[in-house]
Amino acid sequence: MLKIFLTQLHGYLKKLTEEEMAIEDGARLLAQAVVGEGRIFVHGVEEMEAVVIDAIKGRDALPKVARLVENGAICDDIDETDRLLLIAPFANDEEAIRLAEQLSGKVPIVAIAAATDGERSLADLVDVYIDSKLTKPLLPREDGTRFGFPATITALFAYYCLLFTVHEILEEYE
Numbered sequence: 180m181l182k183i184f185l186t187q188l189h190g191y192l193k194k195l196t197e198e199e200m201a202i203e204d205g206a207r208l209l210a211q212a213v214v215g216e217g218r219i220f221v222h223g224v225e226e227m228e229a230v231v232i233d234a235i236k237g238r239d240a241l242p243k244v245a246r247l248v249e250n251g252a253i254c255d256d257i258d259e260t261d262r263l264l265l266i267a268p269f270a271n272d273e274e275a276i277r278l279a280e281q282l283s284g285k286v287p288i289v290a291i292a293a294a295t296d297g298e299r300s301l302a303d304l305v306d307v308y309i310d311s312k313l314t315k316p317l318l319p320r321e322d323g324t325r326f327g328f329p330a331t332i333t334a335l336f337a338y339y340c341l342l343f344t345v346h347e348i349l350e351e352y353e
Contacts, residue, residue: 180318183347184327189315192336194312203339205289205307206344213242213345214352217260220286222247224274227266229331230291230338233258234264239342247278257286266338268330270301279304284353291337293330308334309337 212219219241223231234241247254248262257263263286267275270292276299279288288305293314302308311333316325 181247182351186188189314191317191333193278195310195333197341198309198337198340201307201309202340202344204347205264205327206341207341208287208289208307209241209264209341210352212260213349215260217258217262218243218245219262219264220245220247220254220257221264221290222266222278223334224265224267224272225338226310226331227268227291232333233335234342235263236337241342241345253278253281256310257282259286262329263288264341265290265292265301265303265305267301267336268334269293269295270308270310270331271295271297271299272301275301291334291341293333304352305307309341310345311337 209219209309221231221234221244235244263282265275265278267289275292279301282288283304289307289312290301290305292301293312294310313330313333316328318327319325
């Protein structure tokens, strides 16, 4: 079972590297806040809060980073110099869409989420969209159902790709 999981996960992470252009665009957008007067706000929906914790408290935290939502309220002094990194399990997540609609035009937004079918999509509302690719569990059960949905792992991988690219941009800027 572990070998199957590792093989499947490796395949999804490899697919994520196809998002290289979006990752570069997103990193450029985030780096603008770092070299300017802005901050990088982060928000994760549901289990994607794990990415937020890593971005804020991890050993490789983003520079000039802050939580978008504190004690249930959105930061009220966000402006055009700031940037938002929004992470959701799926691009049709209602909370993520609501936040993107609320902040669109006020602050540039980079989003990480798995593409989904449907009328409303985060991809249509943000400045840069990174498809985290994972839309279904990886492992089959004997009854035909599936389990093992490591959305946090794929989102963290996308976050680290962004982070590394931000650092490359900042090194070139210096």
